[in-house]
Amino acid sequence: MSGATLKAPATNHLFEGADWDFPLMQRVYDAVREVAIDDLGLNVFPNQIEVISAEQMLDAYSSVGMPLMYSHWSYGKRFVRDEMMYRKGYQALAYEIVINSNPCISYYMEENTMAMQTLVLAHAAFGHNHFFKNNYLFQQWTDPNGILDYLEFAKRYVAECEERHGEAAVESILDAAHALMNQGVFRYRRATKLRLGEYEARRRERLAQQAESFSDLWRTVPQSASAREPTLSEQEANERKQRLRLPEENLLYFLEKNSPILQDWQRELLRIVRNVAQYFYPQRQTKLMNEGCATFVHYHIVNQLYDKGLISEGALLEILHSHSNVVHQSGFDSPHHSGMNPYALGFAMMQDIKRICVAPTEEDREWFPDLAGREDWRGALRDIWANYRDESFVRQFLSPHLMRKFKFFVLGDKAAEKEYSIDAIHNADGYRRVRNALAETYDIGSQEPDIQVVDVDLLGDRQLILRHKKQNGIPLAEGSRDKVLKHLKRLWGYDVRLQEAAS
């Protein structure tokens, strides 16, 4: 050992100590970029790298990570809580925050050592950045070019409203809108409106199809009770629903367009909240993949840097120490267990996909014929990052190898039974069931209540009827349900009724 330390090798390390400055950050950025772009083939937005203090990080926390946000007391609430947690040492702050915008803004804590800055540069400025730019959900639903301008507008608009209508009036609308935020997103693209010509063409096609498949025999089949002619009132209801495009699952959108009592500025506020919710919707669906991608990228890059001799062993060890803290997954019986760690599973799956590409086993060839033995693991991963979300990603790519490694099992919990049941474990019999069950837990559609506006008679009593479609008999949490309904009533102005329906 002593011999090794005595030798003073001429190194080309980018840095030695813990201190960083901006020229050094630039040099490290260039080295990281070389690996990210030339080796991994990432495609990123231009980066805007901002160094901030702990206090500013707390500020960023409280405004849901965005550099600017309209004013609302709930952000203050988040701030005072985070501040206390941080000051008392219950909670450390994140090393970085990254924003899906163009240019891609990422925040770095000033306290980080240079080794940590290297890690977070690779993680945020390239890992997350690539994911934001390429994943189909983000491409479909967010506008990174416009988000900061939009928030700027929102902030100004809310401030103007407060000036004109008073803080309390604005607050009550925002409170109510926030309560419905999760029900304020479009989950599916709307059908694009056809032009008249296309519409005609399609109609003719349909008629031709009908004529082709016409069979006189059908006329002789007796009609079932359900297929009878709709009564007049039913017809009316159907027409009414069609006019309002019901059912509608985007409650905020529905209220914004149809609420009988809201004024224009109030509708605009709903629209702002709805747009912010929509902006974050892809992030909620891709937490596992997003973190997995970023963690995989930083892991690959720092190892490359080390192999090239650009960072010292000490720096690598510091980075790996922090890396292994981040990707730790505790078992279900550990006191530290708090659900699946998205970093751990995400990173493990990315590594596993690389392994399957490079060194597949017999089992892998059977499960992943498309991946196994594919030399270009970089391309394979890029492809996956672009085209999946958490739920489909797990359903498609969780390998038996990983299920064994994590020792997954499925715990069934039926309200009617006095016992939990072990429905499946990590064996040949259970792989698919474990995988499906896990994928299900990443599906926002099944983790969040399905609530839709089903009917309202605007010319009659204007009672708004919502329907919660229960899945597997799981009801809504009652306390919060009633409070949200109160908010909803405030926005609708008339009675609101929520039906619970079994699926």
Added chain:
Amino acid sequence: MPQFIDRRLNPRDKSLGNRMRFLKRTRAQIKQAVDKAIRERSIGDASKGGSVSIPNDGINEPFFHLSDSGGDRQRVLPGNKEFVSGDRIQKPNGGRGGKPKDASDDGDGQDAFSFALTEEEFLDILFDDLELPDLIKASLKDATLSQYRRAGYSNDGTTPNLNVLRTMRYSMSRRLALRRPRAAEIQALEDELATLRLNESPDAADQRRDVELIAEIERRKRLQRAIPFIDPIDVRYNRFSRVALPRAKAVMFCLMDVSASMGEREKDLAKRFFILLHLFLKRKYDRVDIVFIRHTHEASEVDEQEFFYGKETGGTVVSSAIEEMISIREARYPVSEWNIYAAQASDGDNSGGDTAYCIELLEANLLPLVQYFAYIEIAERSEGGGWGSGNGKELWRGYAELAESAPNFAMKKVAAPADIYPVFRELFAKQKVKGAQP
């Protein structure tokens, strides 16, 4: 190319606005929490701000979410050790389905929300609707003194205010600009003329020089006369203007009976009241002096340590303390500069006949001068929280009459630490309701 931006120097407190909104919204709850905190904590710590927790009503952010219990669900968990498919595990709680309780009913999953207040915020809330009695009067009328402050220079003024330096500077620059001959120059020429005249046989050149010198001297002397050494336009005076000063000083007299009848408990209660008063005055005034006067049958001014912890025995003559206060006030605290507050704590004993003298002293010498005189009587524990005056002791009965006639005199009874703060508030409440009974 990446763009590096150093944001660390950006203005801080970006969240301050939202924080204020949050505090405003929860004002009522925070106030309760602060009131509770000040009752429970020792008063020295109470002012330090710190964490308070408030009930979640009014600040929860509900949203539709699925219940934790009911229905059929599957969880995928890592770290299997011994389970195989088909195993059954007893549910906790005798199988009443799912979790022990529906913890996250309001989306936050907590009954109380706790966070930290800064000292500033804490005290603001603590003193929310309190106001010093007559403070408005004092701050509008007597609380402003005026003082002369230097305010540059002026062209006119009185001789004592002449600014010599400034005047000479202008004079010199004027003399230089107008080329006023200096005295030394003329002297040199005169000397030259004198030496020339010493020569007994002057030649033609000398005579010419003589004439030249006389003319030159004459010219320069004329110039010197025409251009004065100090001209009225050079003269500058110091200028003063009156500046109104807020009277930012207060003195607080703490009077306490330390005779044998005052035990540890009584002193502790009195101390808390004094500390609270001090804290309160400190917020209102830039400078607060405290004078501690303790008395038995005779009074003396002591330091804080001695005041609370010194040992002294003797009889009880309250008027001795009041006399001491009067003399200290006269010697050190002129009313023109100081706002005077007094707080007296006692167990209510007094020697016979002295109470009447006390009242006389107060009425004649103190009450016209002080902003406020508060008397608290440390009641027996058995008297409970009572400010039900009962008959009270000697001093109480005597002061009771005074309290009715003098608006800046107040009195209360305190029996337990928890009473201090309500009593304090009552004493200093914005609108004093005389004789309000709970």
